[in-house]
Amino acid sequence: MKTATNKKFWKYARFSTILFMVFTVVLSGCVDEGQDGNGSENMADNSQGTNGTNNSQETDGEDYVYGTADVENIQILILESFPVQVRVIAEGYLPDGCTEIDKIKTERERNIFNVSINTKRPKDAICTRTIESFTETIPLDVQGLKAGNYTVNVNGVNGSFELAVDNIIQEEFPGPIPPGQQVVTEADNGTNISVENGETFYLRLPENPSTGYHWELNLTQGLNVTLGPDDRPGRYYPPEQPEGIEQPLVGAGGVRIWEIKAVAEGGQQVTAVYKRPSENETAEGGTFTLNVEIA
Structure with missing residues (x-):
């Protein structure tokens, strides 16, 4: 009786042990699977975050290496027109694709x-490490230039062209400018002229008082300028009225003309700044310089 009882006890204990071991294996598999799933998910999230950052940097559009193009030769074309137009054709190559x-x-x-x-x-x-050729057509601003020889430098490659005549459209100057007098315009900015002592020349620059901008003229001691009716150097002339229009042109610019007389021999200079009186900044392109040699 006692032996039968012991056999049942050990049989039950062995069955419980096996059941416990199976349960433990199944439980550990679930935990590992969950941990592996979380780990994979985290890795996927991290990977997506990293790739997103890299893509943002690649499409940022600001991370460039800048350089100078290699130009092999240039060709200068003078178009048959007036005023003359000049084009520069530059040919060269780029180091890669x-x-x-x-x-x-x-x-x-x-x-x-x-x-x-x-x-x-x-x-x-x-x-790709393949050389790519290029051709660029570049217009030159030659309107208003005087006759002469001009040099063109494109990234160290030089060429030249000649203007046979002044590339200036002749306009009738408003105001009392006597015939045959020397007239200086904005096209003469930065140039030199020669006059005799006691001789008079005229300076003509565009001006638009409706914008608040005016030319402020400065002369060295060997030059004198007459005052206009507004007690400022020179005189302002509004734009001409088109035929059939009686009302003045609102906002249109005219010109200011200065009568300048040479009164002392030697090197003199005319400078002008286009600005509003209440401001220190000048308008874009609003400076003018003329060197005058008085004999």
């Missing part, structure tokens, strides 16, 4: 045109 032309800037210093062709490429881009 990612580099492109960024900006083209043209400046003139007396008789020299300096043209800069700049490039840009994405900083971290992987590009």
Whole structure:
């Protein structure tokens, strides 16, 4: 009787142990699966966050490497028109497939045109290492220039052209300017003229009082200027009225003309600034300089 009882006890204990072990294995599998799932989910989230940041940087559009284009040769074309038009054709190459032309800037210093062709490429881009050729047509602002020889420099490659005649459209000067007198205009900015002592010349610059801007003229001691009816140097002339229109043109600009007389020999200078009297800043392009040699 006692032996039968012991056998039942051990049989029950062995069954409980096996059941406990199965339960433990199943439970550990669920926990591992959950942990693995959370880990994968976290890794996926982190991966998405990292990729999002990288994509933002790549599409930022500000991370570029800037440089200067390699120009091999230039050709200067003078178009048959008046006023004359001049075009510069620049040919060169770019070092890879990612580099492109960024900006083209043209400046003139007396008789020299300096043209800069700049490039840009994405900083971290992987590009094909193949040379890409380019051709750029660049107009030059030659209206108002006097006859003479001019030099063009495009990224270190030089060329030249000649204006056979003054590239200036002749206009009738308003006001009492005697025939045959020397007239200086905005096209003469930065140039030199020669006059005899006691001789008179005229300076003519565009002015629009409706904007509040006026020319402020300064002369060295060897030059005198007459005052206009507004007690300012020179005299303002409004734009001519079109035929059939009686009302004045509102907002249209005219010109101011100065009569300047040479009174002392030697090198003299005329300078003018286009500005509002209450402000220190000048208008864009609102400076004028003329060197006068009086014999």
